[in-house]
Amino acid sequence: MSAPERRYVISLGCPDRTGIVAAIANFLAEHGGWIIEAAYHADPDTGWFFTRQEVRADSLPFDVAELRARFAEVARELGEQTDWRVTDTAERKRAMILVSRAGHCLYDLLGRVASGELDVDVPAVIGNHPDLADITRAHGIPFHHVPFPRAGTDPDAKAAAFGEVRRLVEAHDPHAVVLARFMQVLPTELCEEWAGRAINIHHSFLPSFVGARPYHQAHARGVKLVGATCHYVTAELDAGPIIEQDVIRVDHADAVPDMVRKGRDIEKVVLARGLRWHLEDRVLVHGNRTVVFH
Amino acid sequence: MSAPERRYVISLGCPDRTGIVAAIANFLAEHGGWIIEAAYHADPDTGWFFTRQEVRADSLPFDVAELRARFAEVARELGEQTDWRVTDTAERKRAMILVSRAGHCLYDLLGRVASGELDVDVPAVIGNHPDLADITRAHGIPFHHVPFPRAGTDPDAKAAAFGEVRRLVEAHDPHAVVLARFMQVLPTELCEEWAGRAINIHHSFLPSFVGARPYHQAHARGVKLVGATCHYVTAELDAGPIIEQDVIRVDHADAVPDMVRKGRDIEKVVLARGLRWHLEDRVLVHGNRTVVFH
Amino acid sequence: MSAPERRYVISLGCPDRTGIVAAIANFLAEHGGWIIEAAYHADPDTGWFFTRQEVRADSLPFDVAELRARFAEVARELGEQTDWRVTDTAERKRAMILVSRAGHCLYDLLGRVASGELDVDVPAVIGNHPDLADITRAHGIPFHHVPFPRAGTDPDAKAAAFGEVRRLVEAHDPHAVVLARFMQVLPTELCEEWAGRAINIHHSFLPSFVGARPYHQAHARGVKLVGATCHYVTAELDAGPIIEQDVIRVDHADAVPDMVRKGRDIEKVVLARGLRWHLEDRVLVHGNRTVVFH
Amino acid sequence: MSAPERRYVISLGCPDRTGIVAAIANFLAEHGGWIIEAAYHADPDTGWFFTRQEVRADSLPFDVAELRARFAEVARELGEQTDWRVTDTAERKRAMILVSRAGHCLYDLLGRVASGELDVDVPAVIGNHPDLADITRAHGIPFHHVPFPRAGTDPDAKAAAFGEVRRLVEAHDPHAVVLARFMQVLPTELCEEWAGRAINIHHSFLPSFVGARPYHQAHARGVKLVGATCHYVTAELDAGPIIEQDVIRVDHADAVPDMVRKGRDIEKVVLARGLRWHLEDRVLVHGNRTVVFH
Structure with a gap:
């Protein structure tokens, strides 16, 4: 994908369980987040789940700092081992x-x-x-x-x-x-x-x-x-x-x-x-x- | 992926808009559906969205016929052009x-x-x-x-x-x-x-x-x-x-x-x-x- | 091959017949030519023969002009359709x-x-x-x-x-x-x-x-x-x-x-x-x- | 190459020196041998020379046993380390x-x-x-x-x-x-x-x-x-x-x-x-x- 518009990129890894996709998708849908690209991987050997999602920045009603603060709550619910990051394509x-x-x-x-x-x-x-x-x-x-x-x-x-x-x-x-x-x-x-x-x-x-x-x-x-x-x-x-x-x-x-x-x-x-x-x-x-x- | 357990496979294409991933993920999460493999694609040229998801059959409380009936409602909300299919890996x-x-x-x-x-x-x-x-x-x-x-x-x-x-x-x-x-x-x-x-x-x-x-x-x-x-x-x-x-x-x-x-x-x-x-x-x-x- | 020493490169195409390899090899052997790399191809569809040979320049007792003059005689014996070239790696x-x-x-x-x-x-x-x-x-x-x-x-x-x-x-x-x-x-x-x-x-x-x-x-x-x-x-x-x-x-x-x-x-x-x-x-x-x- | 006609295949490795190609090519040309495919390699690291040649069986006036006997003399002149083989595609x-x-x-x-x-x-x-x-x-x-x-x-x-x-x-x-x-x-x-x-x-x-x-x-x-x-x-x-x-x-x-x-x-x-x-x-x-x- 090479769309030029500004995007927020969420990447996350955590122990796999039911409802992870829904938790993230709901959070984004709730705020009108438009997902441009999404990928998921559940690793049967390690029992871990991984995802990366690109969201149009202009589809969300807040800036990257607030996105990070709000997403931290979503991540917290996914367990303390959760490893995540939110970046902004406008930050070179x-x-x-x-x-x-x-x-x-x-x-x-x-x-x-x-x-x-x-x-x-x-x-x-x-x-x-x-x-x-x-x-x-x-x-x-x-x-x-x-x-x-x-x-x-x-x-x-x-x-x-x-x-x-x-x-x-x-x-x-x-x-x-x-x-x-x-x-x-x-x-x-x-x-x-x-x-x-x-x-x-x-x-x-x-x-x-x-x-x-x-x-x-x-x-x-x-x-x-x-x-x-x-x-x-x-x-x-x-x-x-x-x-x-x-x-x-x-x-x-x-x-x-x-x-x-x-x-x-x-x-x-x-x-x-x-x-x-x-x-x-x-x-x-x-x-x-x-x-x-x- | 080559997990041998029985799975239901949902594939779907529809005009892209906000909330599609959430709609499907919520439906599955609501019933305890365990997603083994999920892939998404939003095509910027056609404005269509595509997804394919594999769900562990034993994680859902109903059989494939009922899954089809219930998923039809989810699909209907995504618009009348929506093209979808649910298959069961147990049906050879x-x-x-x-x-x-x-x-x-x-x-x-x-x-x-x-x-x-x-x-x-x-x-x-x-x-x-x-x-x-x-x-x-x-x-x-x-x-x-x-x-x-x-x-x-x-x-x-x-x-x-x-x-x-x-x-x-x-x-x-x-x-x-x-x-x-x-x-x-x-x-x-x-x-x-x-x-x-x-x-x-x-x-x-x-x-x-x-x-x-x-x-x-x-x-x-x-x-x-x-x-x-x-x-x-x-x-x-x-x-x-x-x-x-x-x-x-x-x-x-x-x-x-x-x-x-x-x-x-x-x-x-x-x-x-x-x-x-x-x-x-x-x-x-x-x-x-x-x-x-x- | 990437040997740095100076070489003469002979390339040639002509209608295929017996003795072409020998004619060229003899000419080179007669003057002490040391072949570093040689490739041949006989095309069954067109009936043509192709070769390319790299010879160490210092193994031959003459310069590229004389090599060209002498090789022209070899080429002439291979028929009037013969298409050949001799180059010198020292000529940039x-x-x-x-x-x-x-x-x-x-x-x-x-x-x-x-x-x-x-x-x-x-x-x-x-x-x-x-x-x-x-x-x-x-x-x-x-x-x-x-x-x-x-x-x-x-x-x-x-x-x-x-x-x-x-x-x-x-x-x-x-x-x-x-x-x-x-x-x-x-x-x-x-x-x-x-x-x-x-x-x-x-x-x-x-x-x-x-x-x-x-x-x-x-x-x-x-x-x-x-x-x-x-x-x-x-x-x-x-x-x-x-x-x-x-x-x-x-x-x-x-x-x-x-x-x-x-x-x-x-x-x-x-x-x-x-x-x-x-x-x-x-x-x-x-x-x-x-x-x-x- | 996949020509169906019967061929003799000569393969040979020996220490490299001037005149090897000519020695083999002359031997074949002398008897009217029609070379269908020929490949050469001179290895600068080991100082060895390798070749493989396919000759149309019907272009030579003798059978594979006699080809072997005669080629043995050619090989002998190339030194005692020479390792060679002649096979006949008609021998399954x-x-x-x-x-x-x-x-x-x-x-x-x-x-x-x-x-x-x-x-x-x-x-x-x-x-x-x-x-x-x-x-x-x-x-x-x-x-x-x-x-x-x-x-x-x-x-x-x-x-x-x-x-x-x-x-x-x-x-x-x-x-x-x-x-x-x-x-x-x-x-x-x-x-x-x-x-x-x-x-x-x-x-x-x-x-x-x-x-x-x-x-x-x-x-x-x-x-x-x-x-x-x-x-x-x-x-x-x-x-x-x-x-x-x-x-x-x-x-x-x-x-x-x-x-x-x-x-x-x-x-x-x-x-x-x-x-x-x-x-x-x-x-x-x-x-x-x-x-x-x-």
Whole structure:
């Protein structure tokens, strides 16, 4: 759906029972709420229920703050474990992007932002190398170079560098921290700090080929497809909840550089889709799995 | 979803307005209805609203007949154009299959029925050639051979043959009439008689390559993918509402017989998916387009 | 394959007969030619044979001019219909890009050129609207705005505009003229002038949805996949030899703008692949079909 | 390619050097050999060269035995590591199929054999459960039930059962031993005995989800695609050279039984493709990787 009018987006997860749909639908109907898009999922394994609904803002007689206050009462009746959120499409979101040297994902995201396809502000890009400063600034976006020590050489310098990254990121309180081929493993405390907001693109079809040089691993194993995975970052490397994955065919004639080239096209679209769904509040996390209402 | 318990399936389309979700949800909640699966779609182009809901049968205090009677009142309030249906998963459905000489789709469907994957009875198979009698009977299903005259030779004989097909089909009042590579064009009156129940598999990615010998057409055009389309049959050839499509890659090294071979694998899965969704009441037709809640 | 060393690329099509492979292989072996990549195709329908071979330049004792002169003798023995070409990867190619307002394909191509993924010079971009001047110039590439009259209003002005486009293009004698969502239909004389060099991206899975507004056509027909086609331009609209196609899944929830958005990602990769193969002399045209050795 | 005429198929791997293509092409040209299909691959990582060529049998003045004898001399000149094979499409191949309870792969293969799509004799099917006896015999093929003890209970009985399987298989000296969802791990000695002939279908996109219950593992990890892998069996579980893989999209609404159902369609086509390529001598194994000339 791509209707341009202002909408409120309600997303909610709670233990399943009879009457949840009615409770929410009644609340909205009572105030004349016009539902543009609604999705539901009842998970038989976990016994949880999930929903996401888009309501035309002009169909309700109150603003988002009052909607939140009133919906809190509906949510309370659904039990104390209920996890919910109400957002307003008129409140523009912010995404910080972290990069290293490979520019294809950054270039792709900036193009989508510039064309209006991806409806988000990018207050700044942070790189542990300066290579992507020019392309970033050509889009009118500040670039911060935060050098990192070589792997394993200087833990204090590394902690200091992450401290600087954290400071830069938190200055903008972003809705998403995008690791667009950022080649540094986030420390546990940042994973926790940014839980549910830090999004990584890993250049393999996880759980295959965790960690470094996944295309080299894929080539050595002789797989016939290579892929990419967009996931939330957690303390365990490449093991967070998966938002989106896709693959592309390779064959024996593809050496590692060919796999890298073909894989880049998949990395770009998988990250762009995952980020879009995150920003539109389409991704609900429960345990280590996601419900994606797209 | 593949929960084995008995469910009632409500599907409905009506002009969109505020309160539809609430009206249905309230009705169900009032009687303790436990919604297992629910899907909604509001179409901005047509201004129509569509929904499909699965409710645990044992959560409601009445049988399917009473559910229908009571739901009719809910539907009436949604306006006179409202188009709705309530089915009971305990009422096993029937599909008649019409074939010619190519056996791959029939063989595939019979395998899915035999293994229980496709939950339907096949009362009989009708062929305009006798080639597939043995494989049909090996599955314990009656096979009727109804010979057709050669194309364009004898309209009366053709009308008589279709009369016989009609008689055989209607003896079983099936929920689906599956044209599994049946190479005869249905007369208009049968298209109307079986509207919304006659399902065809066409061996191209429609609307490309309508009519005869689509793989030859595809080869001549030099396309890089070939496909298949599962659609409802209407009076205009290969122009009915599309239920499902898929494609497979081909290249210059694929002669027509290779395209035929690769295409067969797509025809089989596209027909199987389309038929499954039809039988599970997941396909809502509006004009010449479908809403498929899968 | 992405070996960086200099190579000579031989591509050839001729009527099939015994001994063609041997004739070429002997010629190369005689001079110590080291074949890095070789592909063959014998087409049973047309009776033609096609091959493409990459030879390490440093394995042969002569330069590309002498290779051409000597290979001409080999080709002559294969018959007068033989169509062949020898290129040198050290001779950098040139691609002119023609655009209108939609920037996604241009942006994508410029990113691939800037990163070195697409090994080509872009001497200039021509637009019939000025919208994409900034992004072009940000990549250090000249942009020429050639205004066109509104469709059907002024044939003389249109002819003059095409004359200007032709002059600008031919000043650079490019190996490829890329219509990257250029929304003007080339006049027949330009189609002929640029035959085998003018490459278009059409935003549908041809031959479906020829001409204007293909996503609107696709939406109206209710297809379940949308696609894109990269093809050589010929005098008949959207009917030239197809180089590459791909598709992406859509469903009933996708309104036209959603199809447009999803389709863009396919347009970009299909055009990038097709252009890459063209520039690497991987595409051999015969009649209205292509042999693509990728 | 699906030309029906009799062909000799030459496949060869050897260390790469100048003149290999010429040596083979000259040998064939000298005797008037008409090459119908030819494919080459030079692997830069291993320094090996691979080729597969199909020659019209009636274009050569000798039978396959003499072709083998003469080609042996060509191969000898290419070095002592050279690994080659010449087969005759007129010599019909044999495939033994090993199954357990799940019938979808067996049913699919038998349908392809019965329709002539898969050009192979199936002398017998062996099952460690009797479930699939009826479907096998309905195709006129003997079924042998070889019961296995429950996992971990009786190593001697298990060894005896494998001894019986081995005896039954080797009675037919098959070109392929197909593990069509056979749920027993082959002992090392059988892996070695049947090296390059034993083909397994694993119901995951390897190397993800090795071993038991891969769909359960996939569900727990929350992947967005499930897949299947056809590979040669080696002593290390699910780690042999991969012939073919493919995937299908799943989402949060797919419980394990849905993944199983969707995955079956992928298992069937991946196994059928892999087996077809193996039987047509299109798969060349080098180390733990395959070259597949399809």
